[in-house]
Amino acid sequence: MKSYVLYPGCVMPTEQYAYEMSVREILPLLDIKLVDINGFSCCGEPLKSVNQMLSLALSARNISIAEKEGLDIFAPCPMCHLALSESKRILDSDPAMNEKINNFLSDEELIYTGKIDIVNTLDLLHDIVGIDKIKKLVKKPLNDLKVATHYGCHLIRPSEIGRPDDSENPQKMEKILEAIGAKPVDYPEKLDCCGGLLTTNLPESALTKTGQKLQKVQEQGFDAFIDTCPWCHRQYDSKQTKAGETVATKLEVPVFYLTQLVGLSFGVSSDKLGLDLNLSPVDKINFGGK
Amino acid sequence: MGNKIGFFVCHCGINIASTVDIKELVEYGKTLDGVVVSKDYKYMCSDVGANLIKDSIKKHKLDGVVIACCSPRMHEHTFRGVVEAGGVNAFNLEIANIREQCSWAHEDKALATEKAKALARGAVAKAKLLEALETSKIEVTPNALVIGGGIAGIQAALDIAEEGHKVYLVEKSPSIGGHMAQLDKTFPTLDCSSCILTPKMMEVANHPNIELLTYSEVVGIDGSIGNYIIKVKKKARYVDMDKCTGCGDCMAACRLKDRIPSEFDEGIGKRSAIYMPFPQAVPLKCTIDAENCLMLTRGKCGTGPLCVDACEADAIDFKQKDEEVEINVGAIVVATGYDLLDPSSLYEYGYSRSKDVITTLEMERLISSSGPTAGEIIRPSNGEKPKSITYILCVGSRDETQCTWCCRIGCMSALKHVYLLKEKLGDDVEINICYTDIRSFGKGYEEFYRKIRGMKTNFFRGKPSEVRKSGDNFTIDIFDTTTNKLLEINTDLVVLVPALVSRVDAADFTRIVRISQGADGFFLEAHPKLRPIDTFTGGVFIAGCCQSPKDIQDTVAQASGAAARAANILSKKELEAEPLISCVDEDICSGCGTCISVCVYNAIELVKEDDKSHAKINDALCMGCGLCVATCPSGAMQQRGYKDKQLRPMIEETV
Numbered sequence: 001m002k003s004y005v006l007y008p009g010c011v012m013p014t015e016q017y018a019y020e021m022s023v024r025e026i027l028p029l030l031d032i033k034l035v036d037i038n039g040f041s042c043c044g045e046p047l048k049s050v051n052q053m054l055s056l057a058l059s060a061r062n063i064s065i066a067e068k069e070g071l072d073i074f075a076p077c078p079m080c081h082l083a084l085s086e087s088k089r090i091l092d093s094d095p096a097m098n099e100k101i102n103n104f105l106s107d108e109e110l111i112y113t114g115k116i117d118i119v120n121t122l123d124l125l126h127d128i129v130g131i132d133k134i135k136k137l138v139k140k141p142l143n144d145l146k147v148a149t150h151y152g153c154h155l156i157r158p159s160e161i162g163r164p165d166d167s168e169n170p171q172k173m174e175k176i177l178e179a180i181g182a183k184p185v186d187y188p189e190k191l192d193c194c195g196g197l198l199t200t201n202l203p204e205s206a207l208t209k210t211g212q213k214l215q216k217v218q219e220q221g222f223d224a225f226i227d228t229c230p231w232c233h234r235q236y237d238s239k240q241t242k243a244g245e246t247v248a249t250k251l252e253v254p255v256f257y258l259t260q261l262v263g264l265s266f267g268v269s270s271d272k273l274g275l276d277l278n279l280s281p282v283d284k285i286n287f288g289g290k
Numbered sequence: 291m292g293n294k295i296g297f298f299v300c301h302c303g304i305n306i307a308s309t310v311d312i313k314e315l316v317e318y319g320k321t322l323d324g325v326v327v328s329k330d331y332k333y334m335c336s337d338v339g340a341n342l343i344k345d346s347i348k349k350h351k352l353d354g355v356v357i358a359c360c361s362p363r364m365h366e367h368t369f370r371g372v373v374e375a376g377g378v379n380a381f382n383l384e385i386a387n388i389r390e391q392c393s394w395a396h397e398d399k400a401l402a403t404e405k406a407k408a409l410a411r412g413a414v415a416k417a418k419l420l421e422a423l424e425t426s427k428i429e430v431t432p433n434a435l436v437i438g439g440g441i442a443g444i445q446a447a448l449d450i451a452e453e454g455h456k457v458y459l460v461e462k463s464p465s466i467g468g469h470m471a472q473l474d475k476t477f478p479t480l481d482c483s484s485c486i487l488t489p490k491m492m493e494v495a496n497h498p499n500i501e502l503l504t505y506s507e508v509v510g511i512d513g514s515i516g517n518y519i520i521k522v523k524k525k526a527r528y529v530d531m532d533k534c535t536g537c538g539d540c541m542a543a544c545r546l547k548d549r550i551p552s553e554f555d556e557g558i559g560k561r562s563a564i565y566m567p568f569p570q571a572v573p574l575k576c577t578i579d580a581e582n583c584l585m586l587t588r589g590k591c592g593t594g595p596l597c598v599d600a601c602e603a604d605a606i607d608f609k610q611k612d613e614e615v616e617i618n619v620g621a622i623v624v625a626t627g628y629d630l631l632d633p634s635s636l637y638e639y640g641y642s643r644s645k646d647v648i649t650t651l652e653m654e655r656l657i658s659s660s661g662p663t664a665g666e667i668i669r670p671s672n673g674e675k676p677k678s679i680t681y682i683l684c685v686g687s688r689d690e691t692q693c694t695w696c697c698r699i700g701c702m703s704a705l706k707h708v709y710l711l712k713e714k715l716g717d718d719v720e721i722n723i724c725y726t727d728i729r730s731f732g733k734g735y736e737e738f739y740r741k742i743r744g745m746k747t748n749f750f751r752g753k754p755s756e757v758r759k760s761g762d763n764f765t766i767d768i769f770d771t772t773t774n775k776l777l778e779i780n781t782d783l784v785v786l787v788p789a790l791v792s793r794v795d796a797a798d799f800t801r802i803v804r805i806s807q808g809a810d811g812f813f814l815e816a817h818p819k820l821r822p823i824d825t826f827t828g829g830v831f832i833a834g835c836c837q838s839p840k841d842i843q844d845t846v847a848q849a850s851g852a853a854a855r856a857a858n859i860l861s862k863k864e865l866e867a868e869p870l871i872s873c874v875d876e877d878i879c880s881g882c883g884t885c886i887s888v889c890v891y892n893a894i895e896l897v898k899e900d901d902k903s904h905a906k907i908n909d910a911l912c913m914g915c916g917l918c919v920a921t922c923p924s925g926a927m928q929q930r931g932y933k934d935k936q937l938r939p940m941i942e943e944t945v
Contacts, residue, residue: 169637188758188765 002128003033004074004119005066007084009043009230012077016230018274022259023076023121025268029137030129034074039065043075045083059087060101063118064110072117074124078154078164078229081120086161088118121228121259122155122164126172134179139267140287141181147261148187148217149173150227150236152194173226173258180265182224189216194232204246210235211243214251223285225255233257237280255280295324295417296352297410298343300334300359302389309393311403315358318407322414326350335365340372347376354382354417358410360389379422381869381931386413412944419936427864428910430516431620434856435460437508437803440468441842442625442834442849444490449853450623451499455860458617459494460522461504463553465571466491468627472554472651474658476842477706478738484570484660491572505577509614511622511803512892514911515829516865520617526610528578528586529564533605536574540564543600545592550582552662556652558670559662564597564606569660578606621829621856624803624813625849626796628835631686631693631789639685639786640757645670646764647757647784650703657710667714669783672762676783678720679711680766682754686789688726693789695810698839700787701728702735705742707785712745722748722779724768732843750777757784790839804890805830812838823851828913831855870931871912872919878926879904885918885927894918 012020027034044058063084066073075081091098092114102112125134151170159167168191174184195209214236217225227233235243237255244251255278263273264287275282297319301307312330319328327350331339334357346352355373359365362385370380386409396402432455436447439461447459459466470476471491473483494500503522510521541547544562551557554567563583564576584591585608598606630651633641640647646669648656659665669676681704686692705728708721728749730739743749754766766779792811793799800807805825806814813832816824823831833852834845859865872893881903886894893911896903905918905927919929928934 166637188760191756 001031001033003035003071004124005037005069005071006034007040007043007062007066007073007075007080009075009077009080011230011234016233018260018277019076019228019230019233019257021272021274021277022257022263025272026259026263026266027124029266029268030125030133032074032124032129035069035071037065037069043077043080043083044087045079048083055083056087056090056097057101057104059083060091060112061105061108061110063088063116064105064112067111067113067116070116072119074119074121076121076228077231078120078152079231081118082154082161082163084118085163088114089161120155120164122172125176125258125262126164131175131179134176134262138180138265140265142177142261142265142287143181145182145261145285146221146223147177147182147184148220148222148225149177149184149190149258150194150213150225150229150232151191152227152229152232155229156191173228176258176262177226180262182261182265185220185222187217187220187222189213194227194229194235196231196235206235207239207243208246210239211245211247211249211251214240214243214253215247215249218249218251218253222253224261225253226258226261227255228258237278240280252281252284254278254282254284256282293324293418294326294350294352295322295354295356295414296343296346296350297322297325297328297414298334298339298346298355298357298359299328299330299388300339300357301330301332302360302393303332306359306389306393309396309399309402310388310406311399314403315388315406315410319358319410319414322411324354324418325356325414326352334359335368340368340375343369343372344376347373347378352376352378354378354384354420356384356386356410356413356417358386358388358406358413361385361387361391381423382417382420384413384417384420386410408944412940415943416936416940419939420931423869423930425866425869426909428516428867429864430859430862431518431618432456432860433458433617433619434621434623434860435508435518435520435617435619436623436625438468438625438627438834438836439463439466439494439502439504440625440627440834441470441487441490442627442836442845442852443468443623444487444494445846445849446623446625446833446853446856447494447500448490448497449850450856450860451497453853453857453861455499455857457497457500458520458522458619459500459502460506460508461502462507463567464505464527464565464575464577465567465573466494466502466504467568467570467572469651470842471568471570472556472658473654474661475706475710477702478732478734480706480709488570491570495572502573503615504573508802514891514913515827516620516859517910518619518622518829520619520622522615522617524613524615526580526612527575528580528583528606528608528610529576530605530607530610531573531575533603534575534601535603535605536566536571536576537602538566538576539600539602540576540597540606541566543596545584545596546582550579555655555662556649558648558652558655576605578608621831621859622803623831623833623849623852623856624805624825624836625833625852626793626799626836628790628839629793631791633685633786633788635692636686638756639682639754640759640764640784641786644757644759644764644784646782647786650700650707650785650787653707653785654703657707657714665714667711675715676719678722678781679783679785680722680764680779680781681707681724681785681787682757682766683723683725683787684753684789685786687787689789693791693810695789695839696729697787697790698729699790699841701725701730702732702738702841704785704787705730705739708742708745708747717746720748720781721746722750722781724750724752724754724766724779726751726753732841748779750779754779790835793836796836803827803830805832810838812836823848823855829856829859867909868912868914870929871909871914872907872916872927872929874905874907875926875928876904878924880924880926881905882923884921884923888917888921890915890917 044055048055156167177184195206198206260273374380388406506524512519547562548560552559552561580586655661687697754768808814831852833849897906
């Protein structure tokens with residue numbers, strides 16, 4: 001049993017509950033214990049374009065809080081994972097910045113030492129738990145379900161920081177899906193943006209990006225569409241109907257979190273995985289009784 | 291022993307004079323023990339400066355000279371000549387570097403002057419202890435080795451052979467010709483590539499001074515400039531070269547006919563296990579590919595090898611073995627060429643995902659009338675004529691994540707293809723070119739580019755982010771930086787123009803030949819501007835794309851240059867040996883052999899005298915690198931001109 005501090009971020013605990021539910025369900029089955037602690041703040045990523053120093057300080061603050069526990073951080077949200085990882089990289093390689101940030105932190109009697117790692121869902125499932133272990137737990141394989149994967153941007157870019165998967169040809173979700181019996185198929189639009197980050201400034205364009213990608217996925221006859229990012233999921237799942245209007249198509253693509261599909265294959269019941277919280281037509285697929 | 295030293299200070303214009311107080315330094319020189327004359331001049335390397343030194347030597351009967359000036363790398367050679375002409379042994383000269391290591395590095399004049407004095411003090415101390423040395427002579431083997439039978443190697447071999455020297459041309463594939471033989475036409479004049487290359491290949495084959503060793507590799511090199519001993523592995527062809535007539539009957543009979551991807555056709559065409567790479571191959575002989583031939587891999591080929599039945603000349607011999615030959619040469623020209631970057635490493639361009647994404651060299655084979663499609667342009671996936679072809683330039687070139695350099699031929703080769711494709715497919719075919727910059731820098735290139743621009747071609751200035759399959763075709767999103775618009779290209783054949791990279795085995799090769807690789811993998815020249823053909827190893831020259839990417843014009847010019855540089859050595863009866871080499875104090879040497887293990891030139895051996903063994907230096911092989919000197923545990927090994935007893939006083943005086 002390996003323990004991680006769960007860094008929940010903002011979107012998951014306030015809106016995308018299904019992600020949190022499914023994560024909390026499946027990880028213990030894979031001998032991963034999640035530890036909840038007090039005191040976390042915003043990861044800092046949304047502030048990066050306004051005040052980079054503040055963004056760095058917030059990330060470092062979160063990491064140093066976890067350091068007190070002596071456990072690595074598990075950040076399910078790719079955006080939080082990027083903010084924390086980037087901050088770690090800067091502080092580990094730039095002594096001057098490290099000193100400056102630690103000065104900030106000293107007000108709260110915190111200190112950043114850089115001794116812990118920051119992992120994402122994909123790292124956990126593919127690299128730390130491993131495909132073999134996942135395979136062993138599968139009770140209800142997903143019967144060649146044809147699945148389109150969506151990695152989103154924060155999970156794979158920028159590559160020089162070291163992201164969970166390759167920036168041009170990510171394959172870890174595919175490996176996990178194969179392990180649980182599904183049939184992932186690469187498609188040309190796989191790396192397209194979800195549009196989510198345009199929502200504040202250009203809401204119409206944001207939905208168009210979402211619609212265009214789902215339309216292509218629907219045309220190519222996929223059974224399901226999966227992601228691991230709460231921001232992307234909000235676009236594809238919660239806003240699917242609206243997105244369909246921008247491309248004049250009735251979109252009916254079942255959208256899941258990767259962790260939900262993994263849970264289903266482990267035989268976890270759909271209500272425990274928060275499937276009823278998905279707004280896309282996930283009941284289109286019959287997973288063989290509840 | 292020098293007791294009458296002349297001290298000369300150079301101003302180097304203002305390069306030294308603006309930071310070092312010359313007058314003070316000259317006055318200081320006069321106070322040093324052993325110095326009998328101290329003078330300065332604005333440019334000591336000029337004729338006037340040289341005469342000043344020579345006159346001083348005569349007038350003051352000097353036996354040693356110290357010059358405070360620029361780095362010895364610049365003018366040591368010049369000044370050695372000057373003092374020798376003045377009547378002092380060339381090796382009784384010591385240079386104090388007060389430019390690179392003093393005036394250029396500092397700003398404070400007073401401190402820099404003090405440092406210059408310290409350097410001068412050290413140099414004078416060493417000069418007093420220097421010994422006169424004689425340069426010995428080495429006889430030269432008047433033959434040359436050319437490695438690589440592409441256009442660079444061919445040109446170099448022909449030029450050296452015309453000078454009257456014997457040339458061994460070693461080529462690792464079954465035929466000479468290299469990449470140039472694969473091309474259809476050449477830019478910007480559109481000469482047919484094989485029409486201009488084949489005559490040169492024939493000339494090589496028939497030249498009385500050239501010995502051609504194809505399907506062979508250089509596996510070892512011993513010796514040094516003037517006398518290299520080369521080991522060449524002649525790979526077994528399993529065909530008797532004397533009997534084979536090149537009729538090709540065996541190729542037609544082979545059970546694996548049209549089954550093995552042809553290297554020459556870039557995998558688009560297929561060949562048999564017994565093959566000739568292309569119809570104009572030199573030598574016009576067949577070769578059996580031991581990795582695929584059924585007889586050689588399984589020991590059995592159906593009811594019996596069909597090639598043997600087909601061969602009327604009875605030339606096939608499965609018992610042939612690799613053979614090693616030794617040749618002696620005085621100079622080496624390395625012309626091993628380049629590889630194309632495998633575009634699979636840029637996953638986004640889809641080379642590994644679709645047959646209809648090809649490289650320029652593959653397109654070259656499609657265009658060639660002797661190619662696998664007899665010159666018909668087709669989409670490899672379905673054999674249909676493409677209606678729209680898109681070129682992506684700089685694939686991996688000028689890209690910080692792949693190759694930072696420019697390939698220098700990509701732009702022009704794509705423009706050439708536009709012309710040839712329009713000629714073959716008619717004016718209706720749509721051709722898109724996605725470029726970063728069109729670099730049409732050579733003679734006649736810009737004019738050629740202008741001509742192509744008038745040929746209904748779409749030029750997009752930008753790098754596509756991705757080549758995306760859509761149905762049977764591709765869509766390419768490109769942000770055109772000339773119009774600031776995001777455009778979408780629909781196309782059915784994509785041609786990638788990949789970066790040029792060093793040969794895959796370049797690192798191993800440099801170890802054999804003892805030359806260096808630059809950070810980009812290409813072989814390193816001795817000086818980027820003034821010695822672009824020489825390497826750091828005496829008598830080894832580089833030509834063509836193994837040094838850096840270049841077009842055929844520049845390659846041929848460089849090859850002729852390399853031939854001339856090699857002939858410089860070969861035309862001399864003897865060379866002057868480097869006198870600043872190692873020497874052994876035999877009384878101290880215990881014969882431990884540590885020096886032998888570090889010597890990369892194989893210049894040291896152990897000899898036994900009176901029951902005691904000691905190291906012995908081969909003066910002709912030693913290059914004076916100093917490795918053995920630094921390694922010797924007892925101090926028996928010393929380097930002439932840099933002996934401990936000369937360096938120690940220098941250090942003590944300086945610091």
